[in-house]
Ligand SMILES: *[C@@H]1O[C@H](CO)[C@@H](O)[C@H](O)[C@H]1NC(C)=O
Ligand SMILES: *[C@@H]1O[C@H](CO)[C@@H](O)[C@H](O)[C@H]1NC(C)=O
Ligand SMILES: *[C@@H]1O[C@H](CO)[C@@H](O)[C@H](O)[C@H]1NC(C)=O
Ligand SMILES: *[C@@H]1O[C@H](CO)[C@@H](O)[C@H](O)[C@H]1NC(C)=O
Ligand SMILES: *[C@@H]1O[C@H](CO)[C@@H](O)[C@H](O)[C@H]1NC(C)=O
């Protein structure tokens with residue numbers, strides 16, 4: 001406990017004596033620092049080169065003390081240290097600077113003094129940092145903690161206290177959850193680097209106030225990534241470098257005209273849409289700009305010479321030629337979607353320079369002019385552009401069932417050919433323009449904030465006939481009151497059939513709502529890489545890594561109660577993410593799969609994730625953790641087809657009628673066709689059977705579990721691993737030789753068809769040998785008409801001739817698929833072509849009977865398929881129109 005004079009308190013002995021108590025306290029602290037430093041020395045196995053031997057720790061290399069002989073700085077980076085940081089470090093209560101980057105230190109990071117100013121622990125093997133680590137660290141300026149294998153953690157809210165923070169770098173640091181708002185309010189924050197984490201959600205609005213210069217949020221690995229718009233960048237005028245690539249940002253690139261220091265902009269691999277703003281092209285300091293793989297529209301942007309530009313890959317520029325302007329129609333449409341936030345749903349399919357070429361979602365043309373805009377039920381928000389008025393040939397403008405705000409623009413009254421305007425069920429406000437002269441049918445109900453004048457006609461005279469929530473308003477210019485009453489009667493009659501949604505009208509032609517049962521399904525945002533022809537790269541796969549903690553949490557620690565099923569190399573659990581998304585987690589049986597190396601496993605996953613199709617169950621992500629190998633799939637609420645075919649009674653399900661079965665067969669055929677013909681790589685499923693056909697909410701089917709055999713080790717001799725399939729479904733040549741071709745799946749598909757026709761499982765051991773395999777039995781029974789009737793599942797109502805005929809055709813197809821010789825079996829394209837017209841025909845009677853019901857000659861039933869609806873509509877319109885609505889027949893044949 002002796003204090004040596006030369007240690008330099010800067011005080012004389014007299015003072016020393018006078019403040020004995022104080023000095024004892026200080027010397028005691030000094031002693032603590034020495035003790036703590038010695039503990040540290042042992043914990044990190046301090047190498048001799050550090051020469052941490054002097055009894056006075058203040059003389060140690062890379063350690064600094066203040067005048068009070070207290071340790072204020074430890075800088076032990078880059079020394080190949082092995083070991084950990086002891087919890088006693090917290091006792092260095094005057095520590096300002098702690099650096100230990102690029103070592104091999106492990107364990108939890110201990111608490112450190114509130115006096116800390118710089119904290120650098122990046123590139124180590126630390127497992128966690130306490131979430132309240134930064135609590136009270138008001139002097140902190142710089143934090144660098146990336147490249148540590150932390151277990152997933154939320155952004156530490158304790159950092160809020162660090163009001164002096166200038167630099168926060170936590171790349172590749174296992175952060176999950178959202179970026180907190182408070183980061184935008186930190187007055188000194190200049191550099192925020194959070195790339196390669198698993199962050200999700202949007203950019204905080206508070207960033208608008210931030211004077212950040214460097215913002216790197218690229219390459220989030222999680223399931224969701226960062227999303228929403230990047231509009232807040234508009235106000236971040238201090239930015240010099242902004243990297244947002246490899247996320248799910250959508251909407252437009254904002255105006256950047258006040259960003260005179262911005263030099264490095266990377267926005268690639270997002271879902272940004274609309275035209276590149278000229279303010280970006282004109283940035284005075286711009287050096288590098290990356291825009292590749294978005295849905296950017298408009299003309300190809302041009303930048304000053306010297307700017308490094310990367311904008312290969314998919315975008316939606318109207319022409320391949322720089323400086324070439326877009327056609328007037330394209331320009332009009334772009335200015336229409338801008339105030340709608342540049343919705344991805346539209347940008348995805350608006351390719352090229354001709355909106356009338358039949359592929360532009362929501363656009364219907366006639367003779368090169370846009371006549372019909374159908375943006376109903378697209379989840380749109382934003383406002384209605386007055387530019388609609390420039391589409392002078394437009395006769396029908398349907399914007400119903402979105403979340404549009406703002407007014408109905410006055411300009412619309414100038415549209416010479418407009419006959420129908422439907423803005424119902426939005427959130428529009430303001431005065432409704434008065435449409436002059438022509439009779440126009442307008443639907444505005446379901447907009448509580450729209451001006452009053454409209455509500456009075458329907459509530460006065462409509463009274464008892466019209467339901468309150470279906471208030472309908474009609475504007476007629478130049479038509480007498482008598483006619484108006486007549487019109488109202490028509491409207492009332494129409495609304496009596498509102499359940500069936502059948503409309504027929506006299507004013508301005510047929511009114512019809514085009515809704516296809518599959519619209520929603522197809523309309524879901526596709527991942528960018530679906531359309532990317534390139535080979536899978538590491539980034540694709542990395543983007544799908546899901547932390548095991550998350551999977552444990554969502555499956556209630558793989559509880560038995562969450563088990564959905566077993567088989568196909570593992571057990572499948574139900575899980576629900578915090579946003580309510582349901583997922584299915586397949587936990588692979590470890591024994592079988594461990595032989596496959598990690599990198600090989602990843603490579604296989606990369607291939608599997610390439611397969612995206614509406615009739616193939618999507619692989620959403622995966623997790624490798626120690627011995628655990630988990631695959632995460634989309635959740636299919638109605639479960640396996642086998643349940644609906646063979647055990648519907650036990651499960652309290654409705655039996656499947658023939659139409660459903662046909663639909664499911666077509667869905668499966670399309671899914672398998674896709675796998676066989678996929679551009680990336682042809683997959684042979686090898687284990688097609690009803691338990692691998694899963695049904696969604698809408699009872700539409702998807703093929704699951706393809707490709708899993710690839711994850712198993714190769715070259716094993718056992719039949720079980722070499723032969724992936726299930727007995728009964730194996731094609732004879734496959735069972736005999738193990739040779740795999742796509743025809744193996746065709747055979748299995750034939751067996752599945754037979755099971756769907758008969759309701760009988762493929763193998764029935766209770767039957768005599770010649771009948772016990774379904775295929776044998778089925779073939780025999782097919783030989784004459786009487787016995788054929790006996791194979792049909794008794795639960796199917798096959799009384800009418802049409803159904804019988806359809807079953808007969810499918811039976812023949814099944815027989816063909818199960819031919820012994822692989823080259824006698826058809827390919828899946830052929831199968832689809834046989835099934836498709838049958839599905840079409842199966843819907844027809846519904847349409848005919850429902851139009852009878854209504855008594856209307858032109859009744860349109862929304863349950864009919866879209867192509868049918870379109871055909872009827874076209875014939876009524878009496879003109880040839882090029883029509884495209886998502887999910888049309890030609891599209892759904894082969895969707896890649
Ligand atoms: C660290 O401080 C705590 C209390 O502040 C004390 O109990 C402990 O002995 C100290 N440890 C060392 C090694 O100085
Ligand atoms: C960490 O340890 C491994 C071997 O244990 C060694 O190869 C590697 O170079 C070390 N890394 C650092 C940064 O010291
Ligand atoms: C991310 O951090 C881990 C350790 O936590 C390290 O192994 C890996 O190399 C880092 N990745 C990159 C790209 O630096
Ligand atoms: C920006 O700062 C101002 C004043 O400090 C505040 O009123 C405003 O709410 C802040 N904006 C955001 C988006 O945080
Ligand atoms: C953004 O992602 C979250 C999940 O992190 C999701 O709930 C939300 O709907 C997404 N928002 C947008 C605009 O896509």
Ligand SMILES: *[C@@H]1O[C@H](CO)[C@@H](O)[C@H](O)[C@H]1NC(C)=O
Pocket residue numbers: 205208209234235
């Ligand atoms: C961004 O700046 C614009 C003016 O340039 C202002 O109108 C807007 O309110 C700002 N947004 C935020 C979120 O602060």
Ligand SMILES: *[C@@H]1O[C@H](CO)[C@@H](O)[C@H](O)[C@H]1NC(C)=O
Pocket residue numbers: 243245266288289290308309310
């Ligand atoms: C942007 O693109 C350029 C040119 O292709 C490339 O050199 C640069 O690395 C890219 N920057 C980022 C952040 O990806």
Ligand SMILES: *[C@@H]1O[C@H](CO)[C@@H](O)[C@H](O)[C@H]1NC(C)=O
Pocket residue numbers: 351352353357358359
């Ligand atoms: C429409 O234009 C796009 C882009 O030019 C093109 O890819 C597509 O094949 C065209 N479709 C038709 C039916 O012409």
Ligand SMILES: *[C@@H]1O[C@H](CO)[C@@H](O)[C@H](O)[C@H]1NC(C)=O
Pocket residue numbers: 366367368369392393
């Ligand atoms: C398209 O509309 C313009 C202006 O309304 C009209 O002059 C032109 O004839 C139309 N084109 C066709 C092919 O109908």
